[in-house]
Every structure is written in C-alpha cells, then in structure tokens.
Amino acid sequence: MSLGLDVQHLQVRFGEFTAIHDLSFNVAPGESFGLVGESGSGKSTVLRAICGLAARSNGTVKLSGNGDLPAPGSKIFRRRVQMVFQDPYGSLHPRQTVDRMLAEPLAIHGIDDAEQRIAAVLDAVGLGDGFRFRYPHQLSGGQRQRVAIARALILEPDILLLDEPTSALDASVQAEVLNLLEALRRERGLTFVMVSHDLAVVTHLCERLMVMRQGREVETLPAAELAGQRVTQDYTRALMRACAGFQKETTP
C-alpha cells in the first residue's frame, strides 16, 4: 500500500526572507515527482518542509492514500517518509560504522530483529555483508550514497525524499545509483520526490516535474513533454540550454 503526498499553499520563511511562496502540488501514490531549479530556488527547502526539518509558516502537508494517514511531525509520519541527503560525505557519521548507523533508526522506532534487517537492506542496495563494519572513510562515494539510501530504506518507508542524490558522484557511479533507485522503487512501490538541478537526471527518474524559481512554481509538466522539448516557459528553456553544455561564441 503506497502513499502519496498533498502539499497545499506551502510557505516557508526564514526571518524576513520568504524562501517558498504559496506552493501547491500533488504526488500520487507510487508516482515519482521531480523538483528542478537553480540554487536558491527553494527546491531543497520544500523537501525539508515536508519532513519537518524546516518550519512551515503557512500551508499544509498531508499524506494521501488508503488506510490511516499519520499527521506530519508525528513519529509514524517520519517512519513512512524518509529522506536521502545530497552529500554522502557529509551525511554519514564519520565515527560510526555502517552497522551502527543502520541500527540507529531501528532503535528510535523500536523495531526489533535489527540483525536481519541490516543484512537485508545492505543486500538490497548492493553492498554485501562485508561492508557492515566499515567506517565511512573506508567507502567510496557511490558506496556511501548506497549506505545513505539503506539508512532511509531500513524503516520500510512509503515515500522517499531525495535531495540531489547523485550530484556529488561521478558520472559512472551516478548511473549505478540511479539504476538502484529505479529498481528499488519498482520492487517496493515507493513514491519518490526528487530534487535536482540536472534536468536529464530528473527526466530519467521522474514521471512529472515542477520547475521552480525563487520559491515559486514556473511550470509543472510531465517529463515526456520536457524530453520532447515541449515547454511553455522561457525559464525552462534557458535551463534546458544550460544542461546541453557550453555554447562557444561564434565571433572570433
């Protein structure tokens, strides 16, 4: 049973500064939704507001789907909505082993049989048992991001919030992590909300995406439309050009 997400009139303010102005969107259960924009557009803040790391000053965040839906901020909500952070070099504790990092969320939520769950989740993200007692500095960037994904998955969440999950990784490792995320989503029926500034990555992983600029929505469109260059806003077009690479000036 998968969950969706319903965000209405979200506003986030830091002091006088308004990072998100009145943003609304829907993510259907099992859907993969992307948020795209340049730095400072507020895309990461949206994710942080959803999982409670940034305080909402207005608007609502609700889960949608069947069954009982926990309220945001509750412990059950946090168990079902998990986040993977951008930088695996910064998001793993440097003095804890993989085993201890994975055991912590289980202890917080009072889940037993940690032994088996840790072994299973490491297996699911493509790391064998041999990685279990390593420290982060003994892992490569791709392996670290797999540990970060394992830490989010170990609680068996329904929604994964992905904050630039591959931007710190090399191209070849990026492909591996993207394939892993795709396979996990298929197997477990996960709902993804993914933030990235790379249009190609977002269109690869998401079915629908929202382009953001300065805390506001520019447009929301299916990924296929973007891939087919059918966009309506100039800003989206500018982003697409930027992703294509550098254009040399023709003047000598």
Place this chain on the structure above:
Amino acid sequence: MSESLLKVQNLRVSFPSREGGLIEAVRGVSFSLGVERLGIVGESGSGKSQTGRAILGLSAPEAVITADTLCFGNTDLLRCSPAERRHLRGRKIAMVLQDPKYSLNPVMRIGAQISETLLAHQRLSTADAKKRVLQALVDVAIADPERVARLYPHEVSGGMGQRVMMAMMLIAEPALLIADEPTSALDVTVQLQVLAILDKLVRGRGMGLIFISHDLRLVSTFCDRILVMYAGKVVEEIEAAKLHEAKHPYTQGLLNCLPRLGDARHPLPTLQRQEGWKL
C-alpha cells in the same frame, strides 16, 4: 597550434603507502600545451588533479614526482629551486580550485585577498593596486566591484566566490591557467556564466588553459582537445568536437552512462571496468 607553453613527458606522481611501498597516482602522463584549451577528464582517483598539482608544484610534501620532461617555456620545473617555483606560481602559472568556500581566506576581505596575489609579484602603490583589483573584478563580470571588494567570502554566493577566485588568479596575468573543477560546486546556469567569462579571458589574453573536470559533456563543449585519464594514465586523446567518435571503451562507457534528455533508457548502461585498461 603555436609554440608549446608546457611540455610534460612521462610524468609520474607516487605516494608512500602505509605498508612501505609506493602507490602511483599518475603513471606516465605526456602532453604538450600551446595557447589552447585542454580538458583533462576522468573519474575521482584517476590522477587528473594530481597531474595539475604536480605542474604547479603543489603536491603533498611526501609525493615523489618524476618525469622525463616537465618544462614550462624554457624553465625545467623539476630542477627549479623553491624560490624560483614560487616566482612562477601566480605570476606565470595560476590555478583555480574547485570550491570557493574552502579556498578563499574566510577572515580576509575579498579586495585584500586579491591584491595580496598582485603585491607578491609586483611593487605597486596601494592606490594602483586597488585600481587593478577593481579592474580585475570588473573583468570577471562583477557589477559593483567597490562593494564586493569590501565583503568577506561568506557574504557572497558560490558563483560570485568562484569569480572572485578567478579574478585573484588572473590579476597577475599568468600565461597558463590550471582550472581544477572550477564549476563543479556551481549549478548549471551559474556554471555557464563562469565558463563564458573564462572563455573570454582565455581568448582575450592568449592564455593556455588546462581544464580539469569529471564532466565529459561540459569539457567537450568548452575545450579544444581532451585527455581522458583512467587509473593514472591517459587512455585517449581526442579533439573535443570528435568526442562522439571516441574509440576507447572507457570513454565510450563514460559518455554512454549519462542520462540524456529525450532519450529514455531504463536501466542506464553502467560502466564495466576492465583490468586491461590499467595496463
């Protein structure tokens, strides 16, 4: 290609390992550079940054550097005294580093940091130095240089910080600029602005540029020539415009594993590394 600025032949950089042996990070790299834009591409650990650092003499003190030739113009960089090296560094060869957050001095105003480079190499009055600093900031497309020069690094954005770094490196008008992942910490739109500035400066001043990056797509659109490195070796040298004709399976694999707009492939092809490439 005009006369060569830099000649590197069989460059090797190794580090002592804890077990007492040597680990070779760069294993016999050769190239020569004229007034052109050369891209060095590879994954983390391929030795691309160590190559750049060895040229500038910024390798860690325990590194063992050997080469048949490592010449900048007529200067043999391997036989330079530290003082001669210091004289070259900044004045003739400069380096832009990856992340402005870590490579600018956090407790020094931007204007003071830029003029420090200048005053290390030239005798100038304070007023003249200030004029040059403001001009350097204008050159990197900073609109109000007076204000920016008074700021501290934490008060500027990433893109602005990277432009400040470039101003600092270019103020002494070096003949060779080594840019080590200059845009990796920036997002796509700012990335292009920074590259456009770099492009203009390189053309305008006739500098040589070594552009180190892991982003094959970016390098292929920006540089003239590309060296692809794998495990400390150059596996392929190719003209940027002909990148799609790359022959080496590693280069092809790198190109192939990028997601592309308008071309859905699920799952993405991944790179199958082969031991044979390391030989």
